[in-house]
Amino acid sequence: MxxxxxxxxxxxxxxxxxxxxxxxxxxxxxxxxxxxxxxxxxxxxxxxxxxxxxxxxxxxxxxxxxxxxxxxxxxxxxxxxxxxxxxxxxxxxxxxxxxxxxxxxxxxxxxxxxxxxxxxxxxxxxxxxxxxxxxxxxxxxxxxxxxxxVFLTAWSMMVTKGNIRPGEDVLILGAGAGVGTAAIQIAKMTGCRVFVTASNDEKLERARQLGADLLINYKTEEFDKKIRELTNKRGVDVVVDYIGADTWVRSLRSACRGGRVLTCGATTGFAPQTDLRQIFFRQVQVIGSTMxxxxxxxxxxxxxxxxxxxxxxxxxxxxxxxxxxxxxxxxxxxxxxxxxx
Ligand SMILES: [Zn+2]
Incomplete structure (x- = not known):
């Protein structure tokens, strides 16, 4: 064969x-x-x-x-x-x-x-x-x-382990990846408000067609600052991050107090700088998931x-x-x- x-x-x-x-x-x-x-x-x-x-x-x-x-x-x-x-x-x-x-x-x-x-x-x-x-x-x-x-990965991470709920704000980093396109739809189906980041406006527009509500171009804006602005400094309930090294600390900063940061991969590197204050002071839960x-x-x-x-x-x-x-x-x-x- x-x-x-x-x-x-x-x-x-x-x-x-x-x-x-x-x-x-x-x-x-x-x-x-x-x-x-x-x-x-x-x-x-x-x-x-x-x-x-x-x-x-x-x-x-x-x-x-x-x-x-x-x-x-x-x-x-x-x-x-x-x-x-x-x-x-x-x-x-x-x-x-x-x-x-x-x-x-x-x-x-x-x-x-x-x-x-x-x-x-x-x-x-x-x-x-x-x-x-x-x-x-x-x-x-x-x-x-x-x-x-990609759908199994996104579902298990968000629904089973991340316990996303209707009405929550969910940020998905890297809307164009296979897991991202699945995560947007699952969050939307659950009744969440969906924030996404992507490297260009064309990808953001396609994410909007899949159900994303708020779009952030991470090349032109720092996404954690934009999240604070869009949520009146509160932060989002759930962050989905499979980017890793390039985004990790900003992901922690984007979560609200008691929020969850979900990770199922690290396409830009698996050894990011971290900031433990963002986890303990702000009581953020980091939840790992695979398959x-x-x-x-x-x-x-x-x-x-x-x-x-x-x-x-x-x-x-x-x-x-x-x-x-x-x-x-x-x-x-x-x-x-x-x-x-
Ligand atoms: Zn077994």
Whole structure:
């Protein structure tokens, strides 16, 4: 089969579209013919190499996948060959105390498709049957491949852990990222007032179309000062920050007393300067989140399938043009997701 593989870490040029052996469905697994996958930041971090994390090479990344079940292990039931499906990219054991409590992403053996096993930048991917979710005919493969990772991440962080409530003010940094486009819609659906930042007015206008109420261009305005001005010095109830190093202290300053700062990533660096006074004097809660539980996944995908939440697709590229896709994401020249088919 054709797949995108890298044998060493580096820039987009290490990604090779090439022929590799077909995977097989092991016990408890299904084999999916991938009709679409999408690019996430985890793919880029794995391609570049991450300090302290050994990535076995050669590697096929790609955590999101939508396609058709082509083969099932004999012990799999409840699914059928030929079914249109997507996946929850997170795999938890189902047996430990965290899984028993419904917190699958805190599982001691939590693993990701495309990180701990071969991913979906390929014509075929084998995955455990328990992460497979059938999709309705009203959803395209491209939409089904754009949604899971970013919508699960945003939902679990904001709804389950961040406990956002109707009427609250929510600030989302970096409106154009995949998680940002999901976070705006989830906050709006909940009944929050949504503040967003972006690097240019075009992205801000698109964020407004998704439901953002108040727009801040962070190139022309310091967003924490603007938040204080817009909220009459109060600050917002919730800040969503996956930018990291460049924004962290300003995020803390933007929260109201007792507010929550939610973090699910650090695209500009993971070791920011911090200011503990902003946390203890102002009683700000910092809440970390990664991925989410199977319950979160089913809840958020239900909203996607009903059309209440819409995956935002910047463009669709053929899998062989994956290098271009990675370049566009790294240049932040995208609004929403890049899908590969
Ligand atoms: Zn577990």
């Amino acid at each position: 054709k797949a995108v593989v890298f044998e060493k870490h580096g820039g987009p040029e290490v990604l090779e579209y090439t022929e590799v052996p077909e995977p097989k469905a092991g016990p408890g697994e299904v084999l999916i013919e991938v009709k679409a996958t999408s690019i996430n930041h985890i793919d880029i971090f794995l391609r570049r190499g991450m300090p302290g994390i050994k990535v076995p090479l050669p590697k096929i990344v790609g955590s999101d996948a939508a396609g058709i079940i082509r083969q099932m292990a004999p012990d799999v039931s409840g699914l059928t060959v030929g079914q249109r499906v997507t996946i929850n990219p997170g795999i938890s054991c189902g047996r430990c105390e965290f899984c028993a409590a419904g917190f699958g992403s805190q599982c001691t053996s939590y693993a990701m498709v495309g990180e701990n096993r071969d991913g979906a930048y390929a014509e075929l991917v084998a995955v455990p049957a328990h992460i497979v979710l059938p999709i309705p005919d009203s959803i395209s493969f491209e939409e089904a491949a754009a949604a899971p990772l 989410g539980s199977q319950r979160d996944f089913l809840d958020v995908m239900k909203c996607v399938f009903r059309g209440q939440l819409k995956p935002v697709i910047d463009r669709v590229l053929p899998l062989r043009e994956v290098r271009r896709g990675h370049e566009l994401v790294e240049e932040r020249a995208v609004f929403g997701k890049i899908v590969l088919n």
